[in-house]
Amino acid sequence: xxxxxxxxxxxxxxxxxxxxxxxxxxxxxxxxxxxxxxxxxxxxxxxxxxxxxxxxxxxxxxxxxxxxxxxxxxxxxxxxxxxxxxxxxxxxxxxxxxxxxxxxxxxxxxxxxxxxxxxxxxxxxxxxxxxxxxxxxxxxxxxxxxxxxxxxxxxxxxxxxxxxxxxxxxxxxxxxxxxxxxxxxxxxxxxxxxxxxxxxxxxxxxxxxxxxxxxxxxxxxxxxxxxxxxxxxxxxxxxxxxxxxxxxxxxxxxxxxxxxxxxxxxxxxxxxxxxxxxxxxxxxxxxxxxxxxxxxxxxxxxxxxxxxxxxxxxxxxxxxxxxxxxxxxxxxxxxxxxxxxxxxxxxxxxxxxxxxxxxxxxxxxxxxxxxxxxxxxxxxxxxxxxxxxxxxxxxxxxxxxxxxxxxxxxxxxxxxxxxxxxxxxxxxxxxxxxxxxxxxxxxxxxxxxxxxxxxxxxxxxxxxxxxxxxxxxxxxxxxxxxxxxxxxxxxxxxxxx
Amino acid sequence: xxxxxxxxxxxxxxxxxxxxxxxxxxxxxxxxxxxxxxxxxxxxxxxxxxxxxxxxxxxxxxxxxxxxxxxxxxxxxxxxxxxxxxxxxxxxxxxxxxxxxxxxxxxxxxxxxxxxxxxxxxxxxxxxxxxxxxxxxxxxxxxxxxxxxxxxxxxxxxxxxxxxxxxxxxxxxxxxxxxxxxxxxxxxxxxx
Numbered sequence: 169x170x171x172x173x174x175x176x177x178x179x180x181x182x183x184x185x186x187x188x189x190x191x192x193x194x195x196x197x198x199x200x201x202x203x204x205x206x207x208x209x210x211x212x213x214x215x216x217x218x219x220x221x222x223x224x225x226x227x228x229x230x231x232x233x234x235x236x237x238x239x240x241x242x243x244x245x246x247x248x249x250x251x252x253x254x255x256x257x258x259x260x261x262x263x264x265x266x267x268x269x270x271x272x273x274x275x276x277x278x279x280x281x282x283x284x285x286x287x288x289x290x291x292x293x294x295x296x297x298x299x300x301x302x303x304x305x306x307x308x309x310x311x312x313x314x315x316x317x318x319x320x321x322x323x324x325x326x327x328x329x330x331x332x333x334x335x336x337x338x339x340x341x342x343x344x345x346x347x348x349x350x351x352x353x354x355x356x357x358x359x360x361x362x363x364x365x366x367x368x369x370x371x372x373x374x375x376x377x378x379x380x381x382x383x384x385x386x387x388x389x390x391x392x393x394x395x396x397x398x399x400x401x402x403x404x405x406x407x408x409x410x411x412x413x414x415x416x417x418x419x420x421x422x423x424x425x426x427x428x429x430x431x432x433x434x435x436x437x438x439x440x441x442x443x444x445x446x447x448x449x450x451x452x453x454x455x456x457x458x459x460x461x462x463x464x465x466x467x468x469x470x471x472x473x474x475x476x477x478x479x480x481x482x483x484x485x486x487x488x489x490x491x492x493x494x495x496x497x498x499x500x501x502x503x504x505x506x507x508x509x510x511x512x513x514x515x516x517x518x519x520x521x522x523x524x525x526x527x528x529x530x531x532x533x534x535x536x537x538x539x540x541x542x543x544x545x546x547x548x549x550x551x552x553x554x555x556x557x558x559x560x561x562x563x564x565x566x567x568x569x570x571x572x573x574x575x576x577x578x579x580x581x582x583x584x585x586x587x588x589x590x591x592x593x594x595x596x597x598x599x600x601x602x603x604x605x606x607x608x609x610x611x612x613x614x615x616x617x618x619x620x621x622x623x624x625x626x627x628x629x630x631x632x633x634x635x636x637x638x639x640x641x642x643x644x645x646x647x648x649x650x651x652x653x654x655x656x657x658x659x660x661x662x663x664x665x
Numbered sequence: 666x667x668x669x670x671x672x673x674x675x676x677x678x679x680x681x682x683x684x685x686x687x688x689x690x691x692x693x694x695x696x697x698x699x700x701x702x703x704x705x706x707x708x709x710x711x712x713x714x715x716x717x718x719x720x721x722x723x724x725x726x727x728x729x730x731x732x733x734x735x736x737x738x739x740x741x742x743x744x745x746x747x748x749x750x751x752x753x754x755x756x757x758x759x760x761x762x763x764x765x766x767x768x769x770x771x772x773x774x775x776x777x778x779x780x781x782x783x784x785x786x787x788x789x790x791x792x793x794x795x796x797x798x799x800x801x802x803x804x805x806x807x808x809x810x811x812x813x814x815x816x817x818x819x820x821x822x823x824x825x826x827x828x829x830x831x832x833x834x835x836x837x838x839x840x841x842x843x844x845x846x847x848x849x850x851x852x853x854x855x856x857x
Contacts, residue, residue: 506732
């Protein structure tokens, strides 16, 4: 009977087979994607007004990015085509000849390799585990203590870490099973890990703020200082939110486990846990003090912090391949620096093309004609960034928007230092928002492991719901930044006297 | 077959070392140089001359240009793949292959005009600003890096057309890399 069934030919499905349908659909997506690129290329050489050429360049750039062209090249290609269409061969040749060297030979951005090196060294040194353990010992007793500890450990780690992926991996791997074991709601546990890295790119040393400073051509030191108070605010606000959620719904945060942690941890344990995290406050303090007091430039602060991190790594890993750890961190630093600076060359070429097409001033004039004031413009940008964040990662989002917005910001009297903080925070939200929020996917990949989920079924939907739980607080913080810009500007104003 | 593979691996390792070792050395030299200069300036009133110029005109171009090649070798250049993920392997191969060829043409152009600029800098004996520090030599890094990247992109195009594309998103690829690092770290620890 079984053989008979097996030998019987399957009934012919109605219509074409699914693979053919999928194939036809994918070929049409493929054709549309390449068609847009081709149409934009042709369009740029038609007798159009410069603004239209700029707009076609932007559309082409987005199409190339979504088709997985590296972002740097996706900016360089339409920029060169646009420059050629507008001014001919000479400008394209001079741009290609001078810009790569000019963009890399820079003192102000020389802090980038130092910050990246420091973060990767500390990650390799194993600081992550120590900070998490210390945060749990000190904060395990408060309502939602494990989640609060995760959140604050993440803030500390993300500020010195060069790899938010690596940091999230570690926090999710250690933190989520502990919280689930303690009876936390799965969405509370995941949410605490998701928001843990949000303050990290605001609290110095922040690579994103340095990159913004390079694009917006503002001084790096004050830009780093502008991130301090907002970064602390983000960490505090999410802590308050977690505690409030734990108090309102004790079942979400395993109330019984909290008491156990409180009774098991002694003060000696707490102080002992601080010994292994001393580099963190020291390095952050060195950078803030060095820059704030004017003792060191940002690069000098970064270099001395990287040197200290090197010594810490060599010492901490002295019995466990210290030179291998340093070599891994250094090699990863070089390729990260390469990726960032290649993209900055693309940004500069794009900016040159945008300025020549008049699209940046055109946008500024459009905002003016709409009678938008500072607040309404920023509320509009809040929505724009939230939408962009659903399909772009933070760095591309930053480099695509900032060059276009600078004239408008100046017209509306919006501090460029302040906007850096705002844009970087919005970029951080993009990391967790669907459908391309990389951290959400990473957490989902980790929680699929039975050792992490402890037998609970956790879907991608749960991860996005967890992110959505915390999104309102992120919006409140964004609004606070918009309505009280002094949160970001006071410290740099104080620094500059 | 295995000897071919082994010799390929040797070439691959040699290429990695040639690109990454100089960049790593310069990164550490820059770190020590800048720190020493800051300390000597602040506490001894005796800074190291031309630190800023050497950092700007020598260290940074070396790290960045070698970094371009290293990032390409390690697939670290920043990319997004929202639409790309919707394409099945057959069409991905065409998209990536075509893009790598276009990318090769662009970086070849950057290499060519970068060479012209380097020759010009050499002819005029370019210095770092108004200092006596010579600065024309690092200009040759642009044609070098972009020349190597041209080869890298052409090889990537050849590889994609011949072998297709790995069926994973960028997020999965990045996570796999972290997992790989963690696993190798753990296995080293367990060996010890």
